[in-house]
Amino acid sequence: MKEYYIAIIKFPLLVTLSLVLLVTAFFGVALGSWFKLGLSGMEIFLFVSGFIILIVLIFGWVLNLMSTHRKIRPRRLEIFCRWMLYNVYYYFAKWLGKISFQKKLDIQESFLNFNNEMVLSAAAKVSHTNILLLLPHCLQRSDCTVRVTGDINNCEDCGRCGIAEIKALAKREEVKAAVATGGSLARKIILDNKPDVIVAVACHRDLVDGMRDSWRHSIYAVLNERPKGPCFETEVSIKTIEFAIKKFK
Ligand code: SF4
Structure with missing residues (x-):
């Protein structure tokens, strides 16, 4: 039972932790630069771009979490959600899993479980x-x-x-x-x-x-x-x- 539970939550947990690490690193660097030297025009551009990317990543992940319980509409949002899952979040989980010595098969199995929940929710009724x-x-x-x-x-x-x-x-x-x-x-x-x-x-x-x-x-x-x-x-x-x-x- 415990193993089954871990197989379910491992992937979403790794993605969430990756995002937390990314946000922490981003604000650490941005605020550090700001207090130390102030920011040049180019740095402001880079940090604003980074901030927008972070917002998109967090938004996409929240949508993915929601998609395991309810159908995402409109269709374009569902496609965005799926694309992010297979092409972005899977790699986040893989990356964090690798540096935290997680078994690759466990992460893949958890990813497949997450996908199945999403597919079943989309197909409900x-x-x-x-x-x-x-x-x-x-x-x-x-x-x-x-x-x-x-x-x-x-x-x-x-x-x-x-x-x-x-x-x-x-x-x-x-x-x-x-x-x-x-x-x-x-x-x-x-x-x-x-x-x-x-x-x-x-x-x-x-x-x-x-x-x-x-x-x-x-x-x-x-x-x-x-x-x-x-x-x-x-x-x-x-x-x-x-x-x-x-x-x-
Ligand atoms: S069940 Fe069908 S596929 Fe399997 S060994 Fe027999 S004939 Fe071949």
Whole structure:
């Protein structure tokens, strides 16, 4: 329970602390220069610019925190909020996590949880008809000769890996399911299907990279399990996928 709680709050905590450090450093330098020597025209310009950037950063972060509980409107503000999350705040958390010796995987997991909260809030009370379930190729048994990359329905339901169960779930819930072998194919599948929302299964790194790559899309992240090591016969909780699909329907 404690670990779950930490997995939830680590990312927002690191971003908030980064911003506090940034604000403290900014005012420390600005006020120090002011009292010591006074400020030249150029310094005033630089400090005013820095102050405006700080205001934008704080405003964007407050919006992001709000987005985990309510839908952000108008749409442009939502896009700004998302862009800041994937392209700015993620790096803040990564930076502070690095200098405070936090595990990279923990920060990524917390970031994915934060993203999921945001996606669920944005999707609340909205019924989505075009849901795409995007799966990694490593879920398939390594000795399976069937090619599921093109079409998951090619799976022959032998039950030796999770693909058969996921195929049945996709059929039952009437959602599209596709298996991608990498980022390029995943991008192509997204472009071809133009989904309202994506439920993506992958490892920490692939999910974070994929999300940052396709940040305009609503992507709910489901982490896979790797009992045999990375990228080899991975597993995933079908219940978690089902939970996500039902939330978006
Ligand atoms: S369940 Fe489907 S994909 Fe998995 S090993 Fe059997 S036939 Fe291959």
